[in-house]
Amino acid sequence: MARTGIALLTLTLAFSLTACGAGFNAETRSIKQVTDGVEGAITTDGNNIKLLNVLVVETAEGAGVLVATIVNAQPPEDALLGVAINGVIATVTGNSTLPQNSPITFEGPSANAKAVAPVLNAKAGSHVQVTMFFARAGEITVLALVREQSDTYAGVSA
Numbered sequence: 001m002a003r004t005g006i007a008l009l010t011l012t013l014a015f016s017l018t019a020c021g022a023g024f025n026a027e028t029r030s031i032k033q034v035t036d037g038v039e040g041a042i043t044t045d046g047n048n049i050k051l052l053n054v055l056v057v058e059t060a061e062g063a064g065v066l067v068a069t070i071v072n073a074q075p076p077e078d079a080l081l082g083v084a085i086n087g088v089i090a091t092v093t094g095n096s097t098l099p100q101n102s103p104i105t106f107e108g109p110s111a112n113a114k115a116v117a118p119v120l121n122a123k124a125g126s127h128v129q130v131t132m133f134f135a136r137a138g139e140i141t142v143l144a145l146v147r148e149q150s151d152t153y154a155g156v157s158a
Contacts, residue, residue: 035053036053036055036145036147037052037053037054037055037067037068037144037145038051038053038054038055038142038143038144038145039051039052039053039054039142040054040140040142041140042134042137042138042140045137046074046076047074047078047134047136047137047138048072048073048074049070049071049072049073049078049098049134049137049140050070050071050072050073051068051069051070051132051140051142052068052069052070052071053067053068053069054066054067054068054130054142054144055067055068055144055145055146055147056085056086056117056120056122056128056130056144056145056146056147057107057146057147057148057149057153057156058120058122058123058124058146058147058148058149059149059156059157059158060149061158062119062120063116063117063118063119063120063158064085064086064088064090064116064117064119064120064122064128064146065106065107065114065115065116065117065156065157065158066083066085066090066106066107066114066115066116066117066130067106067107067108067147067153067156068105068106068107068130069103069104069105069106070098070103070104070105070132071098071101071103072098072099072100072101072102073100073101074100075100076100076136077097077098077099077100077136078097078098078134078135078136078137079096079097079098079134079135079136080092080096080097080098080104080113080132080133080134081096081133081134081135082132082133083115083117083130083131083132083133084117084129084130084131084133085115085117085120085128085129085130086117086120086121086122086128086129086130087121087129088117088118088119088120088121089117090115090116090117091115091116091117091118092113092114092115093113093114093115094111094112094113094114095112095113096113098134107153107156116158118158120146122146123146124146124147124148125145125146125148126145126146127143127144127145127146128143128144128146129141129142129143129144130142130143130144
């Protein structure tokens with residue numbers, strides 16, 4: 001009888017001490033996105049294209065400027081063929097090749113490309129579809145937030 005009691009006590013202690021002490025309201029269950037931008041990825045057919053911090057800035061003229069970073073995490077090189085913002089084909093200038101771990105960055109101090117849709121047809125605070133077309137990986141569409149041309153994005157222009 002003593003052995004059974006010790007075994008049950010040991011089993012009870014093992015389960016209670018290894019359980020999550022924070023319960024159902026643990027901080028790790030309340031993770032919040034720290035940027036306005038969204039992320040996306042193409043991970044099919046040997047591709048590993050990642051979209052980071054994708055958002056659109058509405059300019060005073062009504063254009064939409066893409067803010068994003070694209071990274072190819074696989075050895076086969078890819079190329080960005082085009083961008084559509086809210087159904088409007090954007091003019092893309094600058095770097096369009098995607099060798100492994102050499103990002104394409106739209107806007108900011110390390111920008112090496114620019115994508116501008118002449119007409120956005122959306123206001124700051126709304127969401128628009130951003131579609132990117134790649135030579136090898138195909139296409140991906142994300143729902144990106146539209147920001148106004150102020151604060152961090154004051155220097156973003158068409």
